[in-house]
Amino acid sequence: MKIAIMGFGTVGTGVEEILYKKRDSLLKNNFDIKIEKVLIRNKSKKRSPLDGDLAFTDDFDEILNSDVDTVIDVTSSLEETYERIVKLMKTGKNIVTANKAVVSKYFEELNELAREKNIFFSYEAAVAGAIPVIHPIMEETFFSDMNKVQGILNGTSNYILSKMEVEGSSYDEVLKEAQDLGYAEADPTADVGGFDAMRKIRILSSLIYNAKINEEEIFTFGIQNVKKCDFDFAGERGYSIRLLAKSELAKGKINIYVIPTFIKDNFFAKTFGGTNGVKVWGENFSAYELKGPGAGKLETADAVMRDLLRVLARREIKTFYDAGNSYEVENNLKNKFYVRTCDVSEKLKDLIEEEKVLDDQHLIVTKEVSLDDLRDALGDLSKVFLAEIEEDL
């Protein structure tokens, strides 16, 4: 069973480590896996794989023209990787990818191509790390309509929020700490801006609804503007603040958004650190909840391994997602919201249910209002902190 790996960063080294350390166990179960080549960008960089004979290359064509069965993609680039995956698929190679940006942006194209070429396209590692989410949901779609999914899908944001909550620290302090520890990137925008979570909720939702959702249609609001005073305000009312990615299909319309949320449930509000959590509602069960490490070397490699073994043993589901349904993305959810702004428009005044003034900041709980109307009343969101308020169930 010949495979190749594209990328040898954190997750790539994790995959190599598992394949090396578990060689005996894998052999016993008839998995004789050989890593033919690892594609890297900089051949002169010192690397320390456990297998000293591991072959590195910076020439993509060596992988494209090889006879490997499956290529594991653990890169983080978008367009370049997409183009490469397409080329690999066209030569009949199965793909296992952890690249959520590519999966989210090109979900329809890649699933269609996999079907056309009759190969496997697996992406368990693209959502919620070690937690088995994608495959069980895939199975479920054959015989159960799921109409709602919510998640804490970005570990970095959750690390920052839960740390601010528990320790009472400032956003900047915790972000710097997360960056020092390697939990957050130098440019943290994808994480704290909600874009990473947005990609994951797009993948989960499209899978569940079998419908295309464009990334731009997803209302995405991050945590960059959150302050200690928001946690104080929430805490006084019994709420935690978490960045939730949520979608629901009702009456043929989809509401899908990533938004900080005041929440006091037993699941999301109790999710701390870099942990991810996913809650799925289906017609055969009220909901089930999955929680676990959403990132990390061995954690994400674990998900890659699940996919890899399924593909190599031909136990994977041949791609069935075909965007066969078409739903309008409505995004006009109605709820109470929390907003903090220094600029209270006349329109916003009409929406206030409760208000607290701290220096130049107005901390406001709105009446029940549609997100569209609220955005209209708020105007420019760049200086505002906004959160949906989820009543306790």
Add this chain to the structure above:
Amino acid sequence: MKIAIMGFGTVGTGVEEILYKKRDSLLKNNFDIKIEKVLIRNKSKKRSPLDGDLAFTDDFDEILNSDVDTVIDVTSSLEETYERIVKLMKTGKNIVTANKAVVSKYFEELNELAREKNIFFSYEAAVAGAIPVIHPIMEETFFSDMNKVQGILNGTSNYILSKMEVEGSSYDEVLKEAQDLGYAEADPTADVGGFDAMRKIRILSSLIYNAKINEEEIFTFGIQNVKKCDFDFAGERGYSIRLLAKSELAKGKINIYVIPTFIKDNFFAKTFGGTNGVKVWGENFSAYELKGPGAGKLETADAVMRDLLRVLARREIKTFYDAGNSYEVENNLKNKFYVRTCDVSEKLKDLIEEEKVLDDQHLIVTKEVSLDDLRDALGDLSKVFLAEIEEDL
């Protein structure tokens, strides 16, 4: 794809309902499933399948001699069903079963027979209902050593415990209510005595450790003796009481037991009603947690459907469990315990860290002690309430 069903109780009717209602969706995904026969005990009983043409029989041989590919077992008998499954397997039929008693008692025999006959043996529905637990763990065993698993695995017990906790009701009141609602059987021993949870932790643990564990080796203590005063005592100290099934493999020895537990974590202590929860520790991740409905018609049928489609599409894992490891079951865990007894022996006196006397009852927190020593000090357990105390992590 011809199948048969043995049993047409709650879960059996759920499977028929899903197969009937989802026929179009299943067909679209190339599952043309026909229920050839349903085995029932009493042919004269009135039944209302959605498919009016569904064929019932009370003659097992009609199924044994049929050419069905897979037989779904949703019976609740033990020896009779075991013998039938063996006969079916010997004729090359794949088995999907929700019968935890059979799976637990004959795990080695059935896995061995499935290997010998090169067929599929699936039992997702035997543990934790709709929560996808067994299959993801199976996959994990190929490349990850898991050394610990814990669960709330019996919905009836959890319903009783969490209801007593929340409402302050008595054990007898809540049990009667559960029986009236159909959550508990007329003879609730298997549930409240911990035996159902014992079977499930045996299955999960054997799977993870690839080692045989005899049911009799599992220390099993139920909730029959719990009283309101135990919840008061626990609650004053910030604890909930839950019936946990736990096992751990350390230094080549297994500790495995079902025991009421004082707990204040964010997972088990926050599991209410008939919900099940499972927490698995593995070498590639700290732990992941799965929570959802542990029983119910469509909930359990959902798990049966996962297995069935995997088997019919030949995507299931061919049985690999071979009890290849052999570990001593030690069951000498050390911890603090809570005991309530009216009979305080001299040996028990030496173990007391904290004591409260209520009428003739002594409510005791022990020092750290081994379970063996504590049992020795307690003597007859039939009138005692016993719980392990898990310190907050």
